[in-house]
């Protein structure tokens with residue numbers, strides 16, 4: 035999808051607008067398959083990154099499974115056509131009833147709390163196999179907010195509680211079919227994954243019934259031209275070697291699972307906005323756009339960097355801008371960027387906006403959530419209508 039095509043999508047559907055390129059998702063999946071072809075590997079797309087049902091259908095067509103974190107995500111997956119056994123439910127701090135609901139739907143379940151494990155074992159014994167989400171206590175990722183493996187993390191059961199887990203498993207006869215870890219997002223260093231792998235392999239020895247070793251995700255994608263993503267080719271090589279060695283030594287075959295979210299959809303997504311005003315202050319030149327953190331929260335929430343480009347004036351002279359939104363709240367997308375001269379009504383694009391973009395949007399300030407469009411077969415297809423005032427009022431109880 036070219037920038038000229040993106041600009042035409044903005045004209046056709048209006049802004050703010052999320053646009054996803056199907057081919058990029060397919061290319062990313064092919065890269066993963068290639069990198070991990072030397073081990074017996076399955077991928078479950080972490081759909082909290084982008085859960086439009088049309089995207090889920092693309093994922094299903096590619097042959098991947100689905101990683102879900104809420105019962106509604108499980109239901110979306112089933113509606114998109116996934117078989118229950120292609121879906122993995124990895125919730126955190128949910129009520130036991132939600133776990134029982136997932137069980138009724140027949141999906142793989144990851145338990146991440148001792149008390150839940152105990153309740154599940156007491157009630158269902160060996161009748162429904164489960165997976166355990168462990169916290170390997172590895173500090174990973176660039177940002178505390180997106181790291182889940184540290185000591186204060188609410189995610190997973192600590193590996194130091196292994197004796198307690200073993201007592202529950204032996205008393206309730208609960209079948210542990212898999213072990214899981216997910217230590218955070220944006221992990222560039224291959225060694226961090228391999229360190230986690232070692233910890234997990236030590237744990238496998240405690241559970242002879244384990245068939246699946248789920249290493250979660252956290253694959254980093256580059257957000258700037260100079261940044262590097264996770265070297266998945268190198269990881270794939272080293273992982274395969276280590277797993278083969280383990281399988282031979284322990285006579286214990288393992289299927290490796292990954293749960294990529296960002297890696298599959300981030301680069302497929304563009305977020306397109308229009309410039310309302312140029313505002314010069316004594317200190318800076320602001321470009322104020324028709325959006326805010328209500329539509330793309332990553333810069334404000336994670337200090338994330340998204341490349342910004344001027345689609346309507348690509349050859350303009352580069353000048354320095356601070357890009358802000360139209361909310362009555364500080365909503366800075368980017369400080370001091372060199373961007374081809376921005377004029378009022380120009381159309382800008384935020385790159386790499388496919389993951390945790392629309393998905394984390396809201397209607398704060400009673401502004402409508404953006405429309406979503408899929409670029410497929412060289413054409414644009416609307417896959418979510420722009421929100422309207424009626425949508426904002428839909429569940430409110432009032433008399434006109």
Ligand SMILES: *Cc1c(COP(=O)(O)O)cnc(C)c1O
Pocket residue numbers: 080082083101103124216218219220250251252253293294295296297389
């Ligand atoms: C969010 C999440 C993922 C996906 O992480 P990415 O960084 O988007 O790849 C995978 N597994 C679990 C359990 C998650 O919560």
